[in-house]
Amino acid sequence: MIRIQNLSKSYGKNKIKALDGINLEVKKGEIFGFLGPNGAGKTTTIKLITGILKMDEGNIFVNGMSIKDNPIEVKKQIGFVPDNPEIFNRLTGIEYLNFIADVYEMGKEERKTNILKLSKEFEIEDVLGESIGSYSHGMKQKLVLIGALMHKPPLWILDEPMVGLDPKAAFTLKNMMREHADKGNTVFFSTHVLEVAEKICDRIAIIKGGKIITVGTVEELKNKKHEESLEKLFLELIENE
Amino acid sequence: MSKALSLAKIYISSTYGIKRFFRNLKYNKKDAIKSAGLFFLILLSLSSFFGMMLYSYIRMYDFLGKIDQQGLIVTISIIFASFFTFILGMITVITGYFMNQEGDIILSLPLRKRDILLAKYINSYVTELIASAVVMGIGLGVYGVKSNEGILFYLILVIASLLVPIIPLVLCYLIVIPLMKIGNLTKKKDLLMILSGLLVLPFAIGYQYLINKVLVNNNPQYLIEFLTKQNGLIDVFGRVYYLSILLSKGILGYNTFQGILYIIAFLILSVSFVYLLLILMSKIYYSSIIGGNEINKKYYKLNKSENNKIFKSRGIISTLLLREIKLMNREPIYLLNGPLVIFLLPVMMYFVLLFNKESMKEITVMLSNKDIIKHIGIYGGIIILFLGISTSITSTCISREGKGFYFLKSLPIKAEQLILAKFLHGAIFGAIGGIMVCCLMAYFKIPIISIIIAFLIGNILLFDFYIIGIIIDFKWPKLNWDNPQKAMKQNINPVILILLSMGVMGVSFAVISKIKVPSSVLEMVYIGISGIILIVLYIYIKRNINQMIDNLV
Incomplete structure (x- = not known):
């Protein structure tokens, strides 16, 4: 579903490397966890996949299409949740969702069904008429999630999606991620919550200093390093690699 | 204390940002020069x-x-x-x-x-x-x-x-x-x-x-x-x-x-x-x-009777345009310093004239001057330009997005569509400003043909300036702000545009007073030159827009 080839990205005048030639493949039907300490390059990778940033070198393919050559078609395949849900504060929730639905060319009935279903599942149907600026962080996160999922994209890219969610919403989202992947779709998400990653990810990658230091299933990686938990494995890799 | x-x-x-200015002076001279430039540009615009x-x-x-x-x-x-x-x-x-x-x-x-x-x-x-x-x-x-x-x-x-x-x-x-x-x-x-x-x-x-x-x-x-x-x-x-x-x-x-x-x-x-x-x-x-930030929770029922309105689907340009207008008009700082200016300036001018009979008399005398009335179409057009520019709609169109711009980049929206919506946003309010000026001109009994010419010249000039505003704000956007007034009032881009429009004003007055040609010729020249500039700007922005968006990191 996602193929990242020799991807590099630098920032600023001093060309500080945020990503240093990473390669990664994420298959259809899997939940892929992207882990790493702060400043490791997780959000930069996500921003490159979603076309927010321009890569210095390499390429990214989504469903066989290059983000460089077909940015609009690639973006149509993606439902993206950014790490900070501070967006369009002066719109109401329903206006935001309608805007997203228009952008993804959703028909009236389709958007109605999906908005009603998702807003009920995330329990924000009663506040959709209010300005987003008046929402709590968690409510904004739920709204952005609905916006990302309602057009049923095959690829979900979620940057720290659990931050701010109440336990029930987090539980709902985890179930939805599983269901989505089981239907042959893909979920690529970054998180600092290792318990979540351990429980729901089919595979994980750990990134540090702009380089991928390991990729595999949680069990494979734990066995390889003889660690009993993902947390210990993560800490060991981060310290020693 | x-x-x-x-x-x-x-x-x-x-x-x-005084501390930031001194820090930039040491470590980031380019930004420091920009801040100093903004200060001097503001002074320059007030110098008259x-x-x-x-x-x-x-x-x-x-x-x-x-x-x-x-x-x-x-x-x-x-x-x-x-x-x-x-x-x-x-x-x-x-x-x-x-x-x-x-x-x-x-x-x-x-x-x-x-x-x-x-x-x-x-x-x-x-x-x-x-x-x-x-x-x-x-x-x-x-x-x-x-x-x-x-x-x-x-x-x-x-x-x-x-x-x-x-x-x-x-x-x-x-x-x-x-x-x-x-x-x-x-x-x-x-x-x-x-x-x-x-x-x-x-x-x-x-x-x-x-x-x-x-x-x-x-x-x-x-x-x-x-x-x-x-x-x-x-x-x-x-x-x-x-x-x-x-x-x-x-x-x-x-x-x-x-x-x-x-x-x-x-x-x-x-x-x-x-x-x-x-x-x-x-x-x-x-x-x-x-x-x-608290609001009265008016519980929103997604009931059947409202469904048709609530879930209305729109074309991409109209949905982008609507988003632009709502985001600007609902933020009081943007509204007061932007679109509202179009209504406030003519109203202010009207009341000043109403209370100040002398100024009214002066304007009436001025308008009876053949040399002035001859070129009133151009003068009117320049006033429309100045009024339209004062809204700062396009010259802050990227800055106002703030950090949300990065999210916008992740959506499958073509750069041309985004820019067209931003341009139309400016053009709509420019046209409203034009109508306000035309009403004032009608109040002073200016011939209808001159009013139409003023509207035409003013709006074509505004189209040029709106595209220039978009390009400038793409080049130097102010995306990292924690208070919306930074995107509007502490932004160098609207000042640049206002100064440019003042330049056009100055050149126009000089041309009109020095070059003695029939008014219709001069009006055609204005429309022609503005039109050519518009085509050049269109070609430029069409060629470079993707690069300009990519460059925003």
């Missing part, structure tokens, strides 16, 4: 106004010198500075009322309510001080130079500039705080912010009226009468705001014991006003900012 000062330092640093004031004061000094009443210059300067700082103060207080993160961070700190209000007051005072120094400096500077005053006079001038804005700013807070409290209680904060902003309008009209009466007056006898007669300017101000007279007596008698006493009295009164503000308003102020 020390806590209030520490907090004021943070507010000032966040609002004006300052120049007019300077010229008027010099002339007025000579008029008043004939009857040995030069001292009135001092009184007038104080009146103007007090009035001006009051108007500016209202705007400053409103725009800085809700600092971002205030609710989350500042209010959670162990600060007294009084400290928070004092810090906010000091932050607003900095802007006021700059305005006061300029207005006082010009008037009193003329008086000092022409009267050969000594160094002590200029020292007093500095002290007076420091003192003048204190009381008007207190009055601003006394007016705005209760309004914001009502806004908080009724959960209609935005509406009350806009209404408070509109409160400035009658004062601004009054100020403009006085400027016209006093500074742009060619009749010395009339001027002296207007200033000194019963119910004249000084008499009225003496009654409404006697403290201005007190300070002027102090300045004029600065080298006497009595004069110094007047200044000390003014100082004590100014400090007392601030103290009174803190005593009376600290609690109300605190309760007006606490929960500032």
Whole structure:
């Protein structure tokens, strides 16, 4: 579903490397966890996949299409949740969702069904008429999630999606991620919550200093390093690699 | 007190970026040069106004010198500075009322309510001080130079500039705080912010009226009468705001014991006003900012009867355009400094003319001048250009997106569609501005054909300027802000565009006065050149737009 080839990205005048030639493949039907300490390059990778940033070198393919050559078609395949849900504060929730639905060319009935279903599942149907600026962080996160999922994209890219969610919403989202992947779709998400990653990810990658230091299933990686938990494995890799 | 000062330092640093400027001077010279450039561009754009004031004061000094009443210059300067700082103060207080993160961070700190209000007051005072120094400096500077005053006079001038804005700013807070409290209680904060902003309008009209009466007056006898007669300017101000007279007596008698006493009295009164503000308003102020983001929960039922409206689907351009308009018009700071200008400027002009029969007469005489009426289509077009540019819609269109722009980039929207929506947003309000100007032209009985030509020229010029505005804001966007006023009022891009439009204005006046060609030819030349520039700009933006979006990191 996602193929990242020799991807590099630098920032600023001093060309500080945020990503240093990473390669990664994420298959259809899997939940892929992207882990790493702060400043490791997780959000930069996500921003490159979603076309927010321009890569210095390499390429990214989504469903066989290059983000460089077909940015609009690639973006149509993606439902993206950014790490900070501070967006369009002066719109109401329903206006935001309608805007997203228009952008993804959703028909009236389709958007109605999906908005009603998702807003009920995330329990924000009663506040959709209010300005987003008046929402709590968690409510904004739920709204952005609905916006990302309602057009049923095959690829979900979620940057720290659990931050701010109440336990029930987090539980709902985890179930939805599983269901989505089981239907042959893909979920690529970054998180600092290792318990979540351990429980729901089919595979994980750990990134540090702009380089991928390991990729595999949680069990494979734990066995390889003889660690009993993902947390210990993560800490060991981060310290020693 | 020390806590209030520490907090004021943070507010000032966040609002004006002074510390950031000095840091940039050391580590990021490019950004420092941009900030300095913005400051000088603003000064440059105001220079004609300052120049007019300077010229008027010099002339007025000579008029008043004939009857040995030069001292009135001092009184007038104080009146103007007090009035001006009051108007500016209202705007400053409103725009800085809700600092971002205030609710989350500042209010959670162990600060007294009084400290928070004092810090906010000091932050607003900095802007006021700059305005006061300029207005006082010009008037009193003329008086000092022409009267050969000594160094002590200029020292007093500095002290007076420091003192003048204190009381008007207190009055601003006394007016705005209760309004914001009502806004908080009724959960209609935005509406009350806009209404408070509109409160400035009658004062601004009054100020403009006085400027016209006093500074742009060619009749010395009339001027002296207007200033000194019963119910004249000084008499009225003496009654409404006697403290201005007190300070002027102090300045004029600065080298006497009595004069110094007047200044000390003014100082004590100014400090007392601030103290009174803190005593009376600290609690109300605190309760007006606490929960500032709360709203009345009107539970929204996605019921069947509303479904058709709620889930309406739109084409990509109309949905993008609607988003642009809503995001701008619902943010009071954007609305007051942007689209509302289109309505306010013509209304202000109308009232100034209504109250000032002399100016009305002058305009009527001017419009009966064949040379002027001949080219009224071009003049009208340039006024439309200036009005349309004043909205800053396209010159801040990327900056206003803030950090949300990155999210926008993740959506499957073509760059051309995004830009077209931003352009149309500007063009719609430009057309509304054009209609407003055309109505004013019709009021003065300008021939309909000239009105149509003015509308055409104005709007084609505006199209050029809107594209230039978009390009400029793409090149130098201000995306990292924590308070929306930074995207609008602390943004160099609208200033560049306004200066460019002033350049067009200057060139036009020069061309019209120097080149004697039939008006129809000149009008065709204007439309033709603007049209060619529009095509060139279109080609440029079409070729480069993807690169420009990619470059925004």
